[in-house]
Amino acid sequence: MAGKDVATMKISPKVWKNGQIIDWDDARIHVMSHVVNYGSSVFEGIRCYNTVDGPAVFRLTEHIQRLLNSAKIYRMDSGFTRPDIIDGTLELLRQSNLDECYIRPLILRGLDENKPAFGVNPFGIPIDTYVATWQWGKYLGEEALETGIDVCVSSWTRITSNSMPAMAKAGANYMNSQLIKMEAILGGFSEGIALDDRGYVSEGSGENIFLVNNGKLITPPLGASILPGITRDSVIQIAKELGIEVLETTIQRSALYLADELFFTGTAAEITPIRAVDHITVGAGKRGPITEKLQEEFFKVIRGERPAPAGANWLTYVKDTGEKKTAVA
Ligand code: PMP
Numbered sequence: 001m002a003g004k005d006v007a008t009m010k011i012s013p014k015v016w017k018n019g020q021i022i023d024w025d026d027a028r029i030h031v032m033s034h035v036v037n038y039g040s041s042v043f044e045g046i047r048c049y050n051t052v053d054g055p056a057v058f059r060l061t062e063h064i065q066r067l068l069n070s071a072k073i074y075r076m077d078s079g080f081t082r083p084d085i086i087d088g089t090l091e092l093l094r095q096s097n098l099d100e101c102y103i104r105p106l107i108l109r110g111l112d113e114n115k116p117a118f119g120v121n122p123f124g125i126p127i128d129t130y131v132a133t134w135q136w137g138k139y140l141g142e143e144a145l146e147t148g149i150d151v152c153v154s155s156w157t158r159i160t161s162n163s164m165p166a167m168a169k170a171g172a173n174y175m176n177s178q179l180i181k182m183e184a185i186l187g188g189f190s191e192g193i194a195l196d197d198r199g200y201v202s203e204g205s206g207e208n209i210f211l212v213n214n215g216k217l218i219t220p221p222l223g224a225s226i227l228p229g230i231t232r233d234s235v236i237q238i239a240k241e242l243g244i245e246v247l248e249t250t251i252q253r254s255a256l257y258l259a260d261e262l263f264f265t266g267t268a269a270e271i272t273p274i275r276a277v278d279h280i281t282v283g284a285g286k287r288g289p290i291t292e293k294l295q296e297e298f299f300k301v302i303r304g305e306r307p308a309p310a311g312a313n314w315l316t317y318v319k320d321t322g323e324k325k326t327a328v329a
Contacts, residue, residue, distance in 0.1 A: 011135075018128055018129055029108070032116065033111040035109050038122075041171035041172075042170050044103070044106075046103040047101075055099055057315070067085070069167075101136070139266070140269050145272060145273070150276045152184050152189045153194075153277065155183060158225045160196065160197045166203075191207070192205055198250075208229040215290065219232065219251075220249075234308075234314070235265050237308075261273070
């Protein structure tokens with residue numbers, strides 16, 4: 001079944017909800033749901049790639065663990081374990097037939113229509129868990145991976161860990177991301193880089209950032225109000241395997257301008273070079289050699305053409321495992 005085709009985007013006709021596969025059109029919530037009014041959701045963004053051995057999800061276990069970590073911070077107990085959500089995701093993918101796709105697990109506070117509650121207090125509000133999937137091309141554009149993008153430093157400060165913990169991937173964090181992204185787009189840039197509340201480099205609206213200086217990789221530490229990116233971790237591990245030194249340390253805004261190379265990492269953005277910041281050309285103004293090497297190795301890993309560093313298992317194959325735990329509604 002092909003699913004909905006919005007322009008060139010194919011969307012799965014099915015959604016996993018609380019342990020069951022339901023139709024896309026039935027995956028709806030009430031406008032007075034807690035999440036709509038108070039932003040109470042946590043979510044993930046995951047990619048499934050066509051590998052030499054068929055479709056496989058990249059670092060599925062780590063993504064679902066981060067989802068559960070985000071939910072834990074916000075005291076949201078979905079009632080589903082990591083294996084439950086992993087199995088549900090794989091079952092959804094088998095029923096979706098999309099090959100390469102983006103996967104969006106989501107845990108949210110809904111509405112008990114028999115016992116509605118409209119206040120901020122989240123206790124007692126029902127929690128629903130969903131997984132949706134669709135085909136999504138290159139987030140920052142196909143040619144961006146080669147030519148690089150133009151970005152700006154945002155006038156907006158990244159959320160701070162004692163107000164909105166960046167460590168949790170919460171829907172509400174993306175109000176801050178939207179301010180950063182809108183300002184960038186209106187200024188003619190593809191993306192914005194936020195500084196943290198101390199003025200150090202934090203991250204993009206939906207990406208982590210890396211500098212290359214004298215052959216070394218430098219990236220902000222988790223303390224700079226960043227999401228602990230799974231692509232960030234993958235790049236760090238690949239770099240170390242290649243013998244490239246990696247420093248996680250505070251970075252001043254002006255160091256962005258003086259870097260030899262600069263790139264974003266993220267599930268959607270993958271490894272996207274940055275060619276200019278605030279109209280100041282970075283390095284040679286195009287993808288640098290270390291960025292290119294890291295991209296090359298990363299793309300080999302995600303396509304199953306070479307093993308992950310240190311023999312880790314980063315690919316979960318979608319092919320039928322026989323047993324199906326998820327009921328079809
Ligand atoms: N930071 C933010 C704010 C993000 O939204 C994302 C995308 N999930 C990232 C960093 C990169 O994380 P990952 O590599 O796990 O996708």
